[in-house]
Amino acid sequence: MSPIKDFCVTYDAINEEGTFSSGDPLSGTVTFTLTKDTKVKCLSVKAKGDARVHWTEGTGDNKRSYSAHRRYFKLKELLLAENEKGTVLPKGTHRFKFRFQIPQGDMPSSFKGLHGKIVYMIEVKMSRSWRLPSIEQNEIKFVSRSVPRLDQMVSTQFGSVNKEMGMFSKGEVQMSASANRKVCSPGDTLSIVANVKNMSSKTMRAKFSLQQKTVYRASGSTNSGDISLCKLLGDTIAPNSEVNVTCQLEIPADVIYSLQNCDIVSVDYYVKVYLDISFSFDPEVVFPLIIIPSSLAKLQPVEAMGPNPAGPFWGASNSDFPPPAPAGLGAYAYPPPVPTQPANISSGYNNPWPQPATQYGFSIPTFPSSSVQHPAPTAPPQFQQEAEPPSYMDLFPPSQDTQGWGGTNQKS
Incomplete structure (x- = not known):
């Protein structure tokens, strides 16, 4: 019997609608209870956005399937660094805080239809030696800031x-x-x-x-x-x-x-x-x-508003935080992406971090005390931007899914 109970991931709402847009902060908590001391190989949380379509036409020998996939972003945070020997967590309730910032970009709103979907979600994964990983997901509602000309x-x-x-x-x-x-x-x-x-x-x-x-x-x-x-x-x-x-x-x-x-x-x-x-x-x-x-x-x-703008107008953010300053706007009237931190050697992932926190007035929320309280991850040092940063599509190029329809628990 698994010693892991009540394993879940929650996020903090930033507005009354509970929606998010590009550039918004995304923070939350991973919570679980251990019925005994447990050795954990790795604990990580991801935030990602994907679009998938799939349908089939014809019958018999003329049957053919069509599939496509687009990934808009994927961010990963190691809450417990990967360790082959494992990290022993004591019996009791554990809470890990995390924080991301959704990248800037012209990303579509959440959607679910007959032959496709656009889904943004948070996924937490706990790995243990000689055990199947424990995975929990929580979908977020994403609203695009892009409006037709x-x-x-x-x-x-x-x-x-x-x-x-x-x-x-x-x-x-x-x-x-x-x-x-x-x-x-x-x-x-x-x-x-x-x-x-x-x-x-x-x-x-x-x-x-x-x-x-x-x-x-x-x-x-x-x-x-x-x-x-x-x-x-x-x-x-x-x-x-x-x-x-x-x-x-x-x-x-x-x-x-x-x-x-x-x-x-x-x-x-x-x-x-x-x-x-x-x-x-x-x-x-x-x-x-x-x-x-x-x-x-x-x-x-x-x-x-008047006609003939230079491009799509600034849509209002779904966040209660003020929007970024209009200076230096890139494609689609959004600020250029923030350079990512150096690769995490232990995990092989790059985790984009936001601009200085004071830009949005963002602070890590407080949470109720528990038997074991884990600190939030520390932000890496800020880097000086000396050259024009790459565009969003350079950082996150679209990919084609040729393997058919992907489920929510597929390898990613």
Whole structure:
């Protein structure tokens, strides 16, 4: 029977939503109880972010699988240095503190779909001689700071369509529609007005729907799906009449944010306004829609800002800490990455550490006392930055997963 009980890893929330963004501090505690003195070979904690897609097409001899993998970052901290002879921990409750800083970069938000997922998590691993390692994970919700270019956003959308009726009816139908905004957050209400001129002998109804389109990409192939999140039905429109049909379309509170900064999976939204006409092709008007976190919408009102920026605007951090100074911004309007510390000879890992702690006013939180309290790891000395640091993609190049779908406990 294993002497390890209540093995878990927790993290400290930095805002009410419990979300994290690039550049945010990530700290927490690894806790476990030992029922007897136990020799531990190594105790480590990782923070990592990965995107994976996988699907299968065809049957029999024509069956083929498609997979792709992107790693955005992986940080590792040794809470107990690796020792072949092992370190004896006494019986009782143990708490180890850890601290990371999520790297800067244009990383996508957390996502889970039918054929893929984007997951950010903390993983703790305890190794003992002649025993399978004990592993525990805790997923964190990551929210991207990347927002589509402002010059692609307009405060009002308008579209129109004309259709001549076929052999079953005479006349023509004209419809124009407009929406009051192009950028929304979950729980917002979108106002839509459709003007319909029914110059035919047919009765018809206006319909409104919010559509979500997800596209997965791997090995040069794509797999896409289009679903309707909600639909609303307008009143009947009589023949030879002209009416204005209004619609208040509420964005679902649990909707996934627009995902446009991942090369193997994307999520887009659009509003479809169409006329339901029996025995006839339904004319429609389509509006693209961008859904962003409410925290970004409140602090950076997209539609109130001017057009034609130099690039994506500074999204508000999900942290309560102030954002980095805008000076020296790199690609995607983020500060350049911090140089990493020298490799840990005992583990072979590089562990990027944040800029001086006073930049964010970050301090290690206090925790309840226990039978055994272990100090937090000591930060390495700061290095002078003499040359332009490498870009994020240079530090963390994308990789291609050719082995198929990876599980949460795969070797990484």
